[in-house]
Amino acid sequence: MSLDxxxxxxxxxxxxxxxxxxAFVTAVAVGxxxxxxxxxxxxxxxxxxxxxxxFKVSDDEHRHPLPPPVQVGEIDxxxxxxxxxxxxxxxxxxxxxxxxxxxxxxRMFYGPGGPYALFAGKDASRALAKMSFEEKDLNGxxxxxxxxxxxxxxxxxxxFMSKYVKVGTVKPKSTTLVTE
Numbered sequence: 754m755s756l757d758x759x760x761x762x763x764x765x766x767x768x769x770x771x772x773x774x775x776a777f778v779t780a781v782a783v784g785x786x787x788x789x790x791x792x793x794x795x796x797x798x799x800x801x802x803x804x805x806x807x808f809k810v811s812d813d814e815h816r817h818p819l820p821p822p823v824q825v826g827e828i829d830x831x832x833x834x835x836x837x838x839x840x841x842x843x844x845x846x847x848x849x850x851x852x853x854x855x856x857x858x859x860r861m862f863y864g865p866g867g868p869y870a871l872f873a874g875k876d877a878s879r880a881l882a883k884m885s886f887e888e889k890d891l892n893g894x895x896x897x898x899x900x901x902x903x904x905x906x907x908x909x910x911x912x913f914m915s916k917y918v919k920v921g922t923v924k925p926k927s928t929t930l931v932t933e
Contacts, residue, residue: 820844822855825921830876833923837874838864846920848876849910851893854917876923882906893923 763774770777823844825836833853836846838860845857845864856863856873863873871886876893882902883890895903 819858822857822918822920825853827922827924828853829924830926833876834874838870844920845873847872847874848878848893848923849881849913850878850895850906851876851923851925852910852913852919853921853923854913855920856917858917878906881909 766772766774766777772780825832825846833846833848836843838845844855845860846853847856847863848854861867862869864870871888871891872880875891877891878893878895879898880886880890880892882895882898882905884905895906898906
């Protein structure tokens with residue numbers, strides 16, 4: 754049985770590569786040796802520190818550790834806008850379903866110049882539900898959303914709850930009644 758498998762393997766190597774099995778194994782071994790040699794020569798000998806994300810820790814991460822999240826309590830939308838990343842001394846906040854999360858640890862995504870910077874300092878519920886980057890959708894209005902959009906928003910909320918610290922809530926807009 755094992756001899757039949759070995760013979761089949763040899764025939765497959767000849768058929769697919771045009772090489773003898775010995776030449777094929779030699780070529781693979783030389784390829785690995787060249788790969789490891791070039792990897793060794795092209796990398797520095799200093800130890801590389803990996804962060805919790807599995808990537809090399811940058812010098813900025815050593816110099817500027819993230820401050821602990823600051824609880825902002827209940828704030829209105831105008832106050833939330835103050836945490837859009839334009840002031841690097843303030844935390845970077847965004848809200849989903851009126852729940853405010855500190856996304857400072859993901860400044861490269863939500864901070865100025867990041868791909869999701871437009872969500873920072875806002876309740877981005879509608880935009881996340883609709884997978885929209887349009888200014889008109891950057892609000893917490895969930896009216897008129899379909900079941901799939903609400904499920905998408907629930908997925909986003911679950912991700913935020915597991916990754917970021919909740920630091921407050923967005924006050925509902927006050928509706929003033931005019932009486933005569």
